[in-house]
Amino acid sequence: MMFFLEVTISGLMAGVMYSLVALGFVLIFKASGVFNFAQGVMALFAGLTLVGLMEKFGLPPWAGIMATIAVMILLAWLIEFLILRRLVNQEHIILFMATIGLAYVLEGLGDVMWGSDVKLLDIGLPQGAVDWLLDDYNLYVEKLEVAAAVTAVIMVIVLAIFFQKTRIGRALRAVADDHQAALSVGISLRTIWVIVWSVSGIVALVAGIMWGSKSGVQFSLSLIALKALPVLMLGGFTSIPGAIIGGLIIGMGEKWAEIYMGPIIGGAIENWFAYMLALVFLLFRPQGLFGEKIIERI
Amino acid sequence: MHVRGKEGGIGPPDNIKEDIKDMKLKQLALGLIAAVAITGSASAYELTVPTMDYRTGPYAPNGIPFANGFSDYFTLLNERDGGINGVRIKLVPCETGYNTKKGVECYEKTKKVGSGALFYSPLSTGMTYQLIPKVTADGIPLYTMGYGRTSAANGKVFKWVFNVPLTYWDGATVAVKYAGEKSGGMDKLKGKKIALVYHNSAYGKEPIRTLQVLSKKFGFDLKLLPVDHPGQEQKATWLQIRRDKPDWVFMWGWGVMNQVAIKEAASIRFPMDHFVGVWWSGSENDVLPAGIKADGYKSLAFHAPGADFPLHKDILKYVYDGGKAVDPGFKARVGEVLYNRGLINALWASEAIRTGMNIHKTKEPTAAMVRDGFEALDVSEDRLKELGLPGFTFGVKVTCANHKGPGKVAIQSWDAKAKKWSIVTKFYQPMDDVTGPLIAEDSAKYAKENNITPRTCK
Structure with a gap:
């Protein structure tokens, strides 16, 4: 029973880590209807930049994080200036393809700027098992994942308030619904895009920090986007709480599958099992658990 | 006898002077033609070594040190020794990203470059499996040092594949x-x-x-x-x-x-x-x-970590300080485990090329000659010492039937405080009584599936 509990908790915690990546996708999709293929690479780029700045200029973690946030905002502005503003009113598939290009450019840029070797990221986040749980209850929970869970909760609350209660948040939602209609009521599409890509960049930085603290910052971080996809399919592309709940379900489901079904069918099933689980949910709720149902009237 | 010339100087008469001048010009022209022919042919032939690197992608942190060690050794041979047996080596890099499909593309793209690829070391078991039939058809040795298909150790079946000095x-x-x-x-x-x-x-x-x-x-x-x-x-x-x-x-x-x-x-x-x-x-x-x-x-x-070997000093001197390194920023990391792995891979391969050149008494070896070199490879511990790596690893010897060499393995341990790997045991002999039958079984299966009649080895 204790082991089952341990698997469940670990699954939930792993799910939170996936959610951190999924949140970045949701933000951009929610505000612009674009599926940002580069989100995983943005997490990598943010992580590389943070470690690079800390190493090169001897910055303390807080200064490194602030400087990286500035870099991510600058990047958002550049993306808007160089790519998005030239593609206003284009089909979503065109914007999607632009983000594929962006992913490769950012990966190359990260490589050129900071190199390809594994970089240690230590900003003082706790590592290892929670000792008292392990010693007193023989329950293994990782401190880093607890920190990630707390961070995710804070982020969701802040983002929910931002989207629901602020003028900018409402403007973001208006842009997401209809670019032209939003423009017609005086909302600056360019400003909104810069804001949303900046916020998404900051979320990517958080994901980069958590995943980078786990394994060192390295180029495989860009592949964590693959872990976020089933979360998005399940939770919906437009729901911030959906990204969290989706992450929890996927994380828990894949760990149960790997541990209890894996030995029977050969192991290493958690990756595809996550997609299968998401697919099953899609069959019943194509918009995802919390996604907005699109009703088009003729 | 000297006579006065036109200007009253000492020398032959003008008509003779003209003849001599013509003759000298002809000689010069012939000499030039000969020189161009000689240097032309020398520069046309280089030992072509494709390097299938992965400096990008998720496996780059491991691919880079290996690729640097591999390239640096060949660069050192060029810079210090003028190549192998006086013939310069041309490295042909190709980025695989540790992606099997890209690796196969690299193979196809580079196999005919220059005078033709002399061998391949793809640093990927996945690529190795794809390349075995290709190299067998093309007649190019595939050197998979400590990776790849284990049963390729059976040289009777896998004529073109070598996995010396050991297998998984x-x-x-x-x-x-x-x-x-x-x-x-x-x-x-x-x-x-x-x-x-x-x-x-x-x-x-x-x-x-x-x-x-x-x-x-x-x-x-x-x-x-x-x-x-x-x-x-x-x-x-x-x-x-x-x-x-x-x-x-x-x-x-x-x-x-x-x-x-x-x-x-x-x-x-x-x-x-x-x-x-x-x-x-x-x-x-x-x-x-x-x-x-x-x-x-x-x-x-299967080899030591660290940069405390004469070879490393030469690499720093001729390659890094000489401005010839492919990745100059790597200087401080020379001697890391994977760097040394690339280095020893290049060393054994270069010795195979040298052996092939010596066997066939040629300065222009073909891939088939290099294969013969691999099959006669004999790098003893004394030879390692000559090459600047005393005590770095064990001596290896390849034969027609045994392409994996001695297969010895030691254990190394990580000292986290000193941030250093150290070998902490002797080199153990593998259990050949266990692996031998398995190699025979697997290679026989491969031979049957691919219609290969095993060679006879003396």
């Missing part, structure tokens, strides 16, 4: 031997549990067959725990290890999988001195992210 199956037997020794004898392994955490790919699956045989032979329980590419998330694997409490964990990992596994092992407080990785799971990259908790982690090894 040798590694698996030595890992078990070491576990037995530490448990108080091989008989003490009975009833013990050994878990294999492996990269869920052709590479990671290689030792399974051998470990299954060893499990039967010594009576230990074998638990197989695959980890999918790239291995960033392994919680489920390590929870199973926590539940099953194996006595030993062996790991066949690569890239981020190694770093995450070592960190997870530390988190669940698995004893590091009972955690043994293969030689591809034992570099500085793998242990540094886990910090002090990685102290005592073990890995198999």
Whole structure:
């Protein structure tokens, strides 16, 4: 029973880590209807930049994080200036393809700027098992994942308030619904895009920090986007709480599958099992658990 | 006799002067033509060595040090010795990204470059499997040092493939031997549990067959725990290890999988001195992210770490200080485990090229001649000393039937405080009595499937 509990908790915690990546996708999709293929690479780029700045200029973690946030905002502005503003009113598939290009450019840029070797990221986040749980209850929970869970909760609350209660948040939602209609009521599409890509960049930085603290910052971080996809399919592309709940379900489901079904069918099933689980949910709720149902009237 | 010339100077008369001038011009022209012909042919022929690197993508942190070591050695030969037996080496880099498809493209793209590729070392078991039929058809040696298809050790079947100095199956037997020794004898392994955490790919699956045989032979329980590419998330694997409490964990990992596994092992407080990785799971990259908790982690090894060898000094002098390094920023990392791995790969390959040139008494070897060089490769410990690597590894000798060499393996241990790997055991002999029949069985199967009649070796 204790082991089952341990698997469940670990699954939930792993799910939170996936959610951190999924949140970045949701933000951009929610505000612009674009599926940002580069989100995983943005997490990598943010992580590389943070470690690079800390190493090169001897910055303390807080200064490194602030400087990286500035870099991510600058990047958002550049993306808007160089790519998005030239593609206003284009089909979503065109914007999607632009983000594929962006992913490769950012990966190359990260490589050129900071190199390809594994970089240690230590900003003082706790590592290892929670000792008292392990010693007193023989329950293994990782401190880093607890920190990630707390961070995710804070982020969701802040983002929910931002989207629901602020003028900018409402403007973001208006842009997401209809670019032209939003423009017609005086909302600056360019400003909104810069804001949303900046916020998404900051979320990517958080994901980069958590995943980078786990394994060192390295180029495989860009592949964590693959872990976020089933979360998005399940939770919906437009729901911030959906990204969290989706992450929890996927994380828990894949760990149960790997541990209890894996030995029977050969192991290493958690990756595809996550997609299968998401697919099953899609069959019943194509918009995802919390996604907005699109009703088009003729 | 000298006569006065037109200007009253001492010398031949003008008409004779003209003749001499014409003659000299002709001689000069002929000399020039000859020189151009000679240098022309010399510059046309270079020893073409494609380098299948991966400096980008998720496996770049491991690919880069290896690629640097590999390239630096050939660059050193060019800069210090003028190449091999006086013939310069032309490196042809191709980026594979550790992607099998791209690796095959690299092969096709580079095999006819210059005077033709002399051998390939793809640093990927997946690519190796794809390239074996291709190199066999094209007649180019494939040198998969310590990776690839283990049964390619049987030279009677795999004429064009070499995996000297050892195979994964040798590694698996030595890992078990070491576990037995530490448990108080091989008989003490009975009833013990050994878990294999492996990269869920052709590479990671290689030792399974051998470990299954060893499990039967010594009576230990074998638990197989695959980890999918790239291995960033392994919680489920390590929870199973926590539940099953194996006595030993062996790991066949690569890239981020190694770093995450070592960190997870530390988190669940698995004893590091009972955690043994293969030689591809034992570099500085793998242990540094886990910090002090990685102290005592073990890995198999077939060469020394460090830069305290005369060869490294030459590399720093001729390659890095000479401004010829392919990755100048790497200077401070020369001597890392994977750098040394690339170095020794290049050294054995260059010795094979030299041997091929000597056998065929030529300065322009073909890939087939280099294959002969590989098959006659004999790099003793004395020769290693001459080459600037005394005590770096064991002597190797390849024969027509045995393409894997001696297969010896040592154990290295990570000192997290000093941030240093050290070899902590002797070089163990592998269990040839176990691997021999398996190699024979697997290679016979391959020969049958591919209609190959095994060669006869003297």
